[in-house]
Amino acid sequence: MVNITLPDGSVKSYEHKVTSLQVATEISEGLARNVLAAEVNGEIWDATREIASDASLKLLTFDSDGGKSTMWHSSAHLLAEALESLFPGVKLAIGPPIENGFYYDVDFMGQEFTDKDFKKVEEKMIELARLKSPFERIEISKADAVKYFQEKDDPYKLELLEGLEDGQITFYKQGGFTDLCRGPHIPHTGFIKAAKVMSIAGAYWRGDEKNKQLTRVYGITFLKNKDLTAHLALLEEAKKRDHRKLGKELGLFHFSPTVGMGLPLWLPKGADLRGRLENFLKEEQRKTGYLPVITPHIGNKKLYETSGHWAKYGDDAFKPIETPQEGEVYLLKPMNCPHHCEIYKAVPRSYRDLPLRLAEFGTVYRYEQSGELHGLTRVRGFTQDDAHIFCAPEDVKEEVGKVIDLVLYIFKVLKFEDFVAQVSLRDPGNPDKYIGDDENWDAAEKAIQEIADEKGLKTIVELGEAAFYGPKLDFMVRDAIGRKWQLGTVQIDYNLPERFELEYKGSDNESHRPVMIHRAPFGSMERFCAILIEHCAGKFPLWLTPEQVKILPISDRFNSYAKEVLELLNNYDIRASIDERSEKIGRKIRDAELERVPYMIIVGEKEAESGEVSPRKQGEGDMGSMKIETFAEFIQEEIKELLAN
RNA sequence: GCCGAUGUAGCUCAGGGGUAGAGCGUUUCCUUGGUAAGGAAGAGGCCACGGGUUCAAAUCCCGUCAUUGGCUCCA
Known part of the structure; x- marks a missing residue:
């Protein structure tokens, strides 16, 4: 008797062994057609593998991470099969699924493989997929496995085998292709209806540059052609939003090789944008008890x-x-932290001084390898929205809570609505990696988890991801087109207070050691601006954008009226300018639209006579006519709403 | 840092052993208009840089630098 417990708690009983696919078929034929794999007692299995004893079962389709990764893992095998058939003699290394697709590291043994070959490979993959070859799981002894790859003359698989234990080794076979593989795999290749080879890159065998460089072939597959098309469209969209492209087009920043690689130059509009973000955070920090400090470079x-x-x-x-x-x-x-520690030490501290929250937009310089530099997201000089909170151990929870509130407010205002908090804790199997006593660690880990729950954060816990000096809470956001970014961070630190011998006098008149909390809601201004640019596709929120309103006179005759309007808007603290070129109104509108100015106002004869303006919203169009004051108040109201706490 | 790709006008890019090309932008002139590109003329390039091959190199070869896709790294 085999009892299978489904996620809804219902139990299905079987006389004999049963496969997940059979269970799925019983539930519905439609479901069975979509099942790629199954989670059996928390472990992902082939849907076709027999379950011999009681188990919990979750069927995985392409909608789940487990289903996707199984699909893509199988696709990597299909890619390998295609490559072997098109490029006889290639040696295969490893081929795992990744976040968006999969790759296979291949030694082409001197054969040329370029992007011109992609199409051929894609067609071959689909041709092979149509055969609906089942993925067969084969348990094999180490000796037999070694023999197989010796005959195939595959040095990489043989090296992988060295690290594996006899009795644990499985092969997977589909069609004419057999690979060393732990699995699991989809039932058969026929699920793969759309395949795309995305790119190739060099990658060292086992990630070690002393080893031979292999060709990493990246690909992605889908169950439907439509999904591939959508995925490619998303990549197009990402290209359109690329902050490097928008940064150039919108005049935000510039890189000069003469200044140095990875050293961004902020242009007036970019500096304005960044300054506004900084001021926004400074103001929030002022309200929540942070004290500004400035330290040298x-x-x-x-x-x-x-x-x-x-x-x-x-x-x-x-x-x-x-x-x-x-x-x-x-x-x-x-x-910045060592400097801040010295500020802490500048005077003797009492428990009454705590928590001491020192904040600085501190510019730091790190040598990043030249190949690592990337636009504003990876640079050699950048400014952290840094602050260090020195507090008593018992205040950690409350202080972390306040940081969370701050981060949540920022996310809300900037419309990062989809995020999770990653709680990084110690690796329980490796206690020597960490400094600080267990008691404090336990308390801090508990505090972080409790406060994250109390604040209603969606969290994921990662064991072993903590820093050596303390646990962390990192915010991972998804942007408007679904890409994941790590943004703000909160880190608890026992190390620096120790190393700098920081102390405070407690109410008991004894010396105590404070805990330090590092936190940066944006992370770095450079990186954050890059992410923000891509998140909003250059259409910044009204309060933040360098230019809020562009005044567009119908013809030169109305430039003087436009100036009156400008002056009035300036009185309302609205950032505006006039397009005085002798162009037609259509052209002025087009250019302002492309500059992503949130509001245009058109002024011509009608407006000059009535003392009104005709605003137009970027991306939406004409808003009719209204009094200048009405428009100004409308703008102010919108900003107020955007910043509402 | 390593491997691959790329480097031509301010921008986006075509070309390719023998006067350097387009569109956009820019400048000047004309045009003065009602919701996403008005017209004309002109300026603008040591074809990344340094070597080599050649009668001749922007083009072919080598090197350097930068950009870029990855790899490795990321307090």
Whole structure:
């Protein structure tokens, strides 16, 4: 008797072994047609694998992460089969599913493989998929497995086999292709209806640059052609939103090789945007008890020896700077925290001073490898919206809670509505990796999890992802087109207070060690601006955008009336300018639309006579006529709503 | 840093061993208009940089630099 418990709690009983697919068929034929894999007792299995004893069962379709990854893993095998047939003699390394598709690392053994070959491979994959070859799971002894790959002369699989234990080894076979694989796989290749080879890149065998470089072939597949089309459309959309492209078009920032790679130059509009974001956060921080501090861009190397950063991250810092006379050694600061610790130490602290929240938009410099640089998201000089909260251990929970409130407010205002909080805790199997006593760790981990729950955050817990100095809470957002980004972070730190010997006098008249909380809601201004640009496709919220209103006179004759309107809007603190070119109104509208100015106002004879304006909303169109004051108040009202707490 | 691709006008890109091309932008002139591109003329390039091959190189080869897709890394 086999009892299968389904996610809704219902139980199905069978006389004999049963496969997930059979269970699915019983529920409905339609479901069975869509089942790619199954989660059996929390482990993902082939839907065709027999379940011999009582189990909980969750059927996985393409809508689930497990279903997708199974589908893509199987697709990697299909890709490998196609490559073997088109490029005889290729050696295969590994081929896992990834977030958007899959890849296979292939040694082409000197055969040329370029993007011109993609189409051929895609067609071959589909041709093979149409055969509906089942994925067969084969348990095999290590000796037989080794023999198989020796005969096939596949050095990579043989090396992988070395690390595997006899009795644990499985092959998967579909059609004429057999691969060493743990599985699981979809029932048969026929599910794969659309295939696309996306790109190729070099990748070292086992990620080690001493090893041979293989060709990583990226691909993606879908159950329906329509889904592939939609996916490609999404990539197109992402290209359109690329902050590097929009940054250029909208005049936000610029990179000059003469200044240096990875060192962004903020143009007036970009600086305006960023400054506004900073002021927005500064104002919120002022309201919630943060104190501003400012620290220099360099600091004595000793500072970083004390903090431990030099030992751990010295290789990722710019080379030290030396004074010409005294032989002192300085570092361009890669972190703000040591400076802030010194501010803490500037005077003796009492429990009455705590929590002490020191905030600074601190610019830091880190040596990123040249190949790592990417627009504003990965740069060598960037500004953190940094703050360090020094508090008593018992206040950690409350302080983290306040940081969460701040982050949630920012997300709400900037319309990052889809996010999860990742709670990073210690790796229980590896306690030596961490500093600080267990008691504090336990308390901090508990505090973070409790407060995250109390604040109603959707959380995922990751064991072993904590920093060596304390647990973390990171916010992962999904942007408007579904891409994931890591934004704000909150980190609890026992290390630096220890290293800098920070103390405060408690109400018991004894010395105590504070806990330090690092937090940066935006992370870095550069990276955040990049994400924001892509999130809103350059259409910034009204309160934030460099130019809120563009005044468009119908002809030169109305430029003077336009100036009156401008002056009035300025009195309402509305950022506006006039398009005085002698172009037709259609042209002025088009250009303002492309500049993503949220509101245009058209002024001509009619408006000049009645003292009104005819506003037009970006992307939407004409709003009719109204008094200038009415429009100004309308703008002010919209901003108020956007910022409402 | 490593591998691949790319580098031509301010921008987007075509071309390709023998006067350097287009569209957009820009400048000047004409046009003065009612909700997403009015017209004309002109300016603008050491074809990334340095070597080589060649009678001749923007074009072919080598190197450098930068950009870019990945890999590795990310306090």
